[in-house]
Amino acid sequence: MIFSKVAKMTPDIIAIGSQKIKSIPGGESVELKTLWQDQNVAIIFFRRWGCLFCRLWAKELGEIAPILKKNNIKLVGIGVEEAGSKEFIDGKFFDDELFCVEDRSTYQMLGFKRFNVVTILTSLLWKQSRDAISKGKSMGLGGDLKGDWVQTGGALFVEKGGNVIRHFAQTGPSDHLPNEEILKLFGLENEYNAETMANKKREEMECNRRNPKPWRQILAECPLTPIHNIWAERRCKQSKV
DSSP, X not given: OOOOOBXXXXXXXXXXXXXXXXXXXXXXXXXXXXXXXXXXXXXXXXXXXXXXXXXXXXXXXXXXXXXXXXXXXXEEEEESOSTTHHHXXXXXXXXXXXXXESSTHHHHHTTOOBOOHHHHHHHTTSHHHHHHHHHHHHTTOOOOOOSOTTBOOEEEEEOTXXXXXXXXXOSSTTOOOOHHHHHHHTTOGXXXXXXXXXXXXXXXXXXOTTOOHHHHHHHHTSTTHHHHHHHHHHHHHHHTO
C-alpha cells in the first residue's frame, strides 16, 4: 500500500502564484500562477533531480500523462534547484515541462519540510522506501548525491483560475500520490487501468530481524552507502542480543 497524507496547511495560492520559477533548460523566468491561468494543472515538486524516488515517481507519472494531456490538464515538474537537472533530462524520466524555483522559500511556503541526517536515514528504512528502492533499482533508474538531499517535496493541483484542488506534502522521501488518486482529483478515475498503469502494490520485501542481509542489500543500493553500512552493522549487533 502506498501511503500519502493531505497536508494540514492550506497554501496561500496568491502568494505562491507570485513566486518565480525558471524553465529547464532555457532559463525563462515566469510566475507560478501562469501555470494555471489558462488550464487545470498538476504540479509535482520534486525533492531532487538525482533522487531515485523522484525519478521513479516521474516515470510512473508518465503513464497517466497522455490522459491528462487529452483532458487539457498541464503536467509540470519543478525542482528546488537546477543542479542535477541535466542528468534528469538526459535520462528521460519526465517528458513534460520542467522548472526550478528561483527562491527556495517557495518550498517553505508550500510546507515542504527538510530532513536532518537522522530522520532521512530512518525514513529510508521504511517499507515504502525499501519497496521503491527495489523497484527503482530493477528499472535501472540510478541516482546521485547532487543537490539538496534533505529537502522534501510534494504536489499542487490547481484548477484554471487558481482554485486549489489538492495540496500534498511528502512525509518521507518516497512518499507520493498514486496515479489513480491523481486522476480522481480531476474526475478521471474511469481512465485508470490497474493492469497497465503504475502505482500498483510495489513488490514486498521481507526483513527477518535475525538476518540483516536484506537490510544490507537494500541500503547498499542507496547513494548514502557508507552511512547506511553503519546502520546495518548496528542492526546486526542488536539482532544477536
